[in-house]
Amino acid sequence: MRELLAYAAAHVVDVYLTPDGARAHADILAGASVAGAGVYECTDEIVALMADAQHPQGVLAVARAIDVPLEQALADVGAGFVVVLSNVRDPGNAGTVIRAADAFGAAAVLISDASVDVYNPKVMRSSVGSAFHVPITIGVSTSEAIDACRAAGLRVLAADGGSSTALPDVDLTVPHAWVMGNEAWGLAPELREQCDDVVAVPIAGHAESLNLAMAASVCLHTSAQARRL
């Protein structure tokens, strides 16, 4: 909520607080007033009904959608990188990848139309505010997102543990897009082929694979490192 008010205040329509919530979160109350949002005091029951959380914190905002058009998401990539989520179904995974995209300085996250709804409260919670920090585009197909990335001058890299191209061998100093597939079955073959390269994080032990959040953390951290050097 603090992140929403700090990074997307213009999107906030209304803020609802219980008496306890208003006392505990005076900064949010003040921020909502500054943002010009409607501020309403209500009961614990109302917040609990609206909040879809097991332990609501006595404060809740209604905000307009934060997603941006595809062209806008790709306008400021510069020498950086973006992340494309293709058919990612688990809200915790999607939120964690958005958090990693933010932490490692991605310019945008493009979420394919077959992925989990980014406005799912579990996506928002597991992004820990990062969904308000990094521009997010929704409702594009993966194929359309790949084409748009390439048209914007990005090298398009599919992350896939089965590839023979290893992460350390890939040039991440050029503008690029990481395409991350479904947590169980990865990226469809025709989408892998549409990418410029398919890249695997090298595995040293007997483990068969990394999960999506692990692979995204490692790939995006490596991209951040390449930009820093």
Added chain:
Amino acid sequence: MRELLAYAAAHVVDVYLTPDGARAHADILAGASVAGAGVYECTDEIVALMADAQHPQGVLAVARAIDVPLEQALADVGAGFVVVLSNVRDPGNAGTVIRAADAFGAAAVLISDASVDVYNPKVMRSSVGSAFHVPITIGVSTSEAIDACRAAGLRVLAADGGSSTALPDVDLTVPHAWVMGNEAWGLAPELREQCDDVVAVPIAGHAESLNLAMAASVCLHTSAQARRL
């Protein structure tokens, strides 16, 4: 189960299969016989009662504990690294860190006595077999684990997002131990001080932090990279 039979067959005592399970997992049936385990056919209800899973797969093993003594875990580190989990409470996190330790070639995982039980089925499931690949020690205090690592010649590194020492500035070509703290409150100050250095993964965006699985994936991958170069 395949991983248990492949990597710790001597620990398997009994295998229970439903008729469907025996048909679907003939290789497990064969592996259990080779391992000298008792093999019992039973009903779906029995497996469901024993399995503690929402969708049991018709096959279940009873195995002896796989953990090893501290000295044994630290005997073969060589030029590599180990992972110490201190007060990690979430079974999914513990299992994912074990999976990362395996994937990035850690010599062992030491789990402090205030952490989640490694034999919790959720730890086992989220390790996806890695708990059988990498030696695990349980029941030591974090302080004892740090002392033992240092006595074994390892440089002891605490992972903490608040540190001013950045991951790229740390020499990971020497034998070392990564100490990972609790998912919410990190590592206790007295334990941080007991380590040789406290290391942060650099954050590029507006994100405040990484979660434990993200931080562990990045740190252990970087250790694996340092060994490879």
